[in-house]
Amino acid sequence: MSRKQLLILFAAAAPLVLLLDVQGAMFELVRNLQPTHKSSFIEEAADSINSAESVNRADLLLDQPISETAVSRHSDDFPDVELVDQYGQPHKFRTDLIRDKIFCVALFYTECEGTCPGTIQRMKELRAAMKHEFAAEQLQFIAITLDPANDTPEKLKRYADNLGVSQDDGLAEWLFCTGAEEDIEEIRFALGLYDLDPVLDADRTQHAAVITFGNDPTNRLSALPSGLKSSHLTATFLRVAGMSERQRFAALYSGDHLTATANVSAPTKKCGCCATKNSGATKDSLTAVGECCSKTDEEK
Numbered sequence: 001m002s003r004k005q006l007l008i009l010f011a012a013a014a015p016l017v018l019l020l021d022v023q024g025a026m027f028e029l030v031r032n033l034q035p036t037h038k039s040s041f042i043e044e045a046a047d048s049i050n051s052a053e054s055v056n057r058a059d060l061l062l063d064q065p066i067s068e069t070a071v072s073r074h075s076d077d078f079p080d081v082e083l084v085d086q087y088g089q090p091h092k093f094r095t096d097l098i099r100d101k102i103f104c105v106a107l108f109y110t111e112c113e114g115t116c117p118g119t120i121q122r123m124k125e126l127r128a129a130m131k132h133e134f135a136a137e138q139l140q141f142i143a144i145t146l147d148p149a150n151d152t153p154e155k156l157k158r159y160a161d162n163l164g165v166s167q168d169d170g171l172a173e174w175l176f177c178t179g180a181e182e183d184i185e186e187i188r189f190a191l192g193l194y195d196l197d198p199v200l201d202a203d204r205t206q207h208a209a210v211i212t213f214g215n216d217p218t219n220r221l222s223a224l225p226s227g228l229k230s231s232h233l234t235a236t237f238l239r240v241a242g243m244s245e246r247q248r249f250a251a252l253y254s255g256d257h258l259t260a261t262a263n264v265s266a267p268t269k270k271c272g273c274c275a276t277k278n279s280g281a282t283k284d285s286l287t288a289v290g291e292c293c294s295k296t297d298e299e300k
Contacts, residue, residue, distance in 0.1 A: 110151050123211060136171060
């Protein structure tokens with residue numbers, strides 16, 4: 001082989017030798033950099049993760065009361081009309097029943113054989129579920145009749161009595177109110193409980209099955225269909241009306257809201273349906289109402 005051929009062969013092989021040498025050096029460098037034991041940083045990070053998993057996230061929520069709003073409130077737009085409760089006592093809707101309170105409002109009438117019994121039953125369950133969340137004087141439950149010509153204070157009192165509601169039951173005050181028809185209509189529209197179709201809106205039997213609730217001091221307001229499960233209504237009520245972050249969100253982390261109303265009270269037949277039947281209603285009860293009254297609260 002000539003000198004020229006040797007030079008050409010060397011020139012072609014040199015880059016290959018260099019490449020293999022660099023790769024070997026890289027492999028050796030990586031091997032030397034690999035730790036033979038866990039670093040303290042990795043161990044500390046793992047301990048931190050394990051510690052976080054063992055902490056109840058609800059315990060991280062704050063207990064201090066949420067500040068009251070310093071701006072205008074939703075309730076500023078509520079009419080301050082006069083209502084009369086089942087005891088014959090007058091109340092101003094905004095200043096006496098809503099202002100600075102945690103409130104729960106629904107519209108109904110005693111002879112309703114549609115959604116009203118279910119709505120009243122849900123309010124009953126909410127009221128009982130809130131016993132251990134709020135002081136009774138913080139809460140105000142209000143049921144306003146859509147049939148003021150028929151639902152007198154005396155008739156509303158019989159309805160409340162049949163439902164098992166009294167002033168000394170240890171729960172939040174629950175008033176069943178009547179008033180002038182035009183005043184009740186003003187409240188209904190202020191709460192947004194009306195139909196855009198004037199024909200449907202004029203039909204009392206088609207009224208909205210909705211529970212409106214809020215926290216006036218913190219200016220939070222919401223409304224939900226009364227046909228939802230009690231557990232969902234309870235969780236949302238706390239989320240809106242809670243006075244601290246822990247009260248508002250703790251149930252969402254623990255899952256307690258799913259069973260919050262499971263043992264609200266012992267099985268009873270004093271449901272909204274029975275109150276409708278026994279309040280002096282002039283109409284015959286529907287079969288559905290009778291079937292409802294034959295069931296316990298847990299079966300409904």
